Amino acid sequence: MAGKVRVTLAQAIVRYLDAQRVSRDGQVQRFFHGVFGIFGHGNLTGLGQALEEHEGALPFLQPKNEQGMVHAAIAFAKARRRLGTFACTSSVGPGATNMVTGAATATINRLPVLLLPGDIFANRAPQPVLQQLESPHSMDMSVNDCFRPVSRYWDRIQRPEQSLYALPEAMRVLADPAETGAVTLCLPQDVQAEAFDFPAHFFEERIHVIERRPCARERLEEAAAILRRAKRPLCIAGGGVHYAEAEEALRRFADATGIPVAVTQAGMGALPDAHRACLGAVGVTGTSAANRIAREADVILVVGTRLSDFTTASKTQFQAEGVRFIALNVNAFDAAKHGAVPLVGDARLGLDELTRALEGYRVPPTYEAEIAASREEWARTRDELTRSPDGRLTQAEVIRVINDEAGPGATIVHAAGGIPGDIHKLWRAKEPDDYHSEYGYSCMGYEIAGALGVKLARPEREVYALVGDGSYLMLSQELLTSVQEGAKLTVVLLDNHGYQCIHNLQRGSGGRSFGNEFRARRGGRLEGEVLAVDYVKNAESLGARTFTATTAGELSRALREARAVPSSCLIYVPLESSAGLPSTSWWDVPISEVSTVPSVREKRAAYEAARKKQRFHY
CATH class of the missing domain: 3.40.50.970 (Thiamin diphosphate (ThDP)-binding fold, Pyr/PP domains)
Known part of the structure; x- marks a missing residue:
């Protein structure tokens, strides 16, 4: 026919x-x-x-x-x-x-x-x-x-x-x-x-x-007028900056206006960490620099993010009286959140239009000096947090070593657990593609499969999966697929014997240790010896070349040696400490209103006090 x-x-x-x-x-x-x-x-x-x-x-x-x-x-x-x-x-x-x-x-x-x-x-x-x-x-x-x-x-x-x-x-x-x-x-x-x-x-x-949709002229003029009146504006950049390939537009905007930029998990690298306007991560997993500025900001320009509770610190992050929001997003649903002036359109076009509309505007010199001082103070704090005083590796130090060793052309992939909270604070992004986080769903098991996807998309890059033992046990099989496809990954496995991120949350909320560590049953509870898992042999059985690192120097050497190996590798890092870095913002995790445990009752009182800082922005 x-x-x-x-x-x-x-x-x-x-x-x-x-x-x-x-x-x-x-x-x-x-x-x-x-x-x-x-x-x-x-x-x-x-x-x-x-x-x-x-x-x-x-x-x-x-x-x-x-x-x-x-x-x-x-x-x-x-x-x-x-x-x-x-x-x-x-x-x-x-x-x-x-x-x-x-x-x-x-x-x-x-x-x-x-x-x-x-x-x-x-x-x-x-x-x-x-x-x-x-x-x-x-x-x-x-x-x-x-x-x-x-x-x-x-x-x-x-x-x-x-x-x-x-x-x-x-x-x-x-x-x-x-x-x-x-x-x-x-x-x-x-x-x-x-x-x-x-x-x-x-x-x-x-x-x-795929069209680049411009924002409505009336909304751009309204947003520009609000920004021109701002004394302490802040820009929060999300993943939409990357999807629109708007990184250079964001840099031009920051250079022209002096408005500082904080980043979400998905927005990391939208502005390089070395840029004088970059304050780093914001929110529950944010830096002290970004969170200090965010608390007192009078106008928040949101670009390409849906403002999850980790970014807003469960709506306690922005405390300035009468704070206004402007949201540039291709999705009208996201652009309307928090009563924002909605700039519905492409991030690159919108940022360039705002830069032109704000010609001649610049934040006050005193604000620029405060931004610089906040950056310098955070740099000192980060250096202290990422260097172990007793020589024992910590998660923070692992992140610093990977950050230092992974030069241009490398991508770090991570997802759920305690790693995202620390790496969001500590990572110094050098380029838009060096940080890949799945934190919208915070899905355990994403890390190795996600790293495979990144390697298939960008075969020229060196791709690292940073994963905890809990996530590895959930979904590590695509390490074998990477070997099958010749898509080289380097998995850095941090072994702290359990779901320690939630274990920390449990104890930090007043609860007793229960159900989060990988221990044998003793009596009626899982309180026996730590279960011995040979992750090195497991990875070797899937075809990976393996290394073990117990110090920062050993980790540096393992990363360099792994880089020279043409096929997938796993670097096993046992950690004694499971504690994450302290947060400078609050996260709403409800504490039991009635409990027989005194520490839970104490935390409930603190929880009720913290909730009073929540704001309804409209």
């Missing part, structure tokens, strides 16, 4: 994905760089067969865990500034639900990933099929309905021709910086194998133009 191509739904999906391109600033690039997949009866003879037969340029990668492959895909997307990603396919059942955590991580962080889980039979003939969750209320429900609340777009393809509408809609969401997140297309296993006469032009190369 003229102008028609008869293929199965699965074959159509693979062809369509291979043809998608995105363009920004005139630069066209492939959007899907491959497909991660673990096969089962729900996708093997459909998508699996289509991928095996496909003659295009869409490689298949074999992960070892479905959650891990989604983490790798979204880390790839983050490293590519949201201009590229992977599709992820799983079987029906547990393979699909393993991806739900990854989907939530993607959507919360506003990062694109396409999920293609197998599904139950559309024809219902073999119902219940193996791994099917039955419901007495609807025969149309499956475990894939779990993806609905964590996806930006969700669909179930019941007929091959429905993909003519679902796939373009999926691409619209994935490529839109204001809408992007996880997109889930559920694929009944019988429908994957059904054929349809698709229009030939459906598989032609398609370029999705």
Whole structure:
């Protein structure tokens, strides 16, 4: 038939994905760089067969865990500034639900990933099929309905021709910086194998133009007027600065106005640490410099961040009477938070427009002097915090050594636990790409899979995964995938024998030690000896070259030696101390109102006092 191509739904999906391109600033690039997949009866003879037969340029990668492959895909997307990603396919059942955590991580962080889980039979003939969750209320429900609340777009393809509408809609969401997140297309296993006469032009190369959307002129004028009246303004830069490639625009803005810049976890590196306007991390995990300035700031310019509770210190960070917010964000939902003047648009365009609108304005000299003094004081404090007085390695010192040894062209990847709190404070960003944090969802197990995604996106970079033993035990399998793909990672594993970040929170909240350390059972509680885990042998069994470091000097040598190794490495670092660095801001973690433990009652009183500092900004 003229102008028609008869293929199965699965074959159509693979062809369509291979043809998608995105363009920004005139630069066209492939959007899907491959497909991660673990096969089962729900996708093997459909998508699996289509991928095996496909003659295009869409490689298949074999992960070892479905959650891990989604983490790798979204880390790839983050490293590519949201201009590229992977599709992820799983079987029906547990393979699909393993991806739900990854989907939530993607959507919360506003990062694109396409999920293609197998599904139950559309024809219902073999119902219940193996791994099917039955419901007495609807025969149309499956475990894939779990993806609905964590996806930006969700669909179930019941007929091959429905993909003519679902796939373009999926691409619209994935490529839109204001809408992007996880997109889930559920694929009944019988429908994957059904054929349809698709229009030939459906598989032609398609370029999705990502526009830089300007802010409304009236809002820019309003924001500029507020900033011109400000005596103590502060800019908070988030991940949106990186996604818009607005780092130079931010530097120009800071140079022209003298307005200091603090950064969120995702915004680290938006302005180099050495820049005189950079105050470093802000909020619960912030530096004393940024948090001191933030407490008294009269105007907060927020660029590309959704202002999570860690950034706002649970709404206690900004204490100036009548403080105003201006929010530059491509997403109108984020731009309207805290009663901000919403500048809905591209971060690069918006910053350049603000710089022009503020021509002739500069913060008062006394404020600039205060900023410089705050930077100098924090530099001295950081130096003290990162040098152990007794020679025993601390987490803070590990971070300093990695920061010193990882020169230009290196990226550090981290996620949940105590590491993000310390590294956010201590890291001295040299360039936009040297710091990669997943802290929107704070997902344990992201680190190694995320590092793999970064390495696939930026193969020229030296990529480090900084991970605790708790996260390593949850999800370390993609270390083997890195060996399989020749995608070299260096994993720095800090072993403190448990979930010590939460252990610290538990004790700091007045509680007794309970359930957070890796100890054998003694009597009725987990209070016996520390469990011995040989992480070195484990990593070696996965194909990694290993090193052990117990001092700062040994860690420096191990990092240098690992850099010369062409394949993946693991550096094992046992830590005696599990204490994190003190915070200069508060975080709202409710303390039990009634307790038999005196220390809990004491902490409850302090908690109630701290809550009085919370502010409703509107």
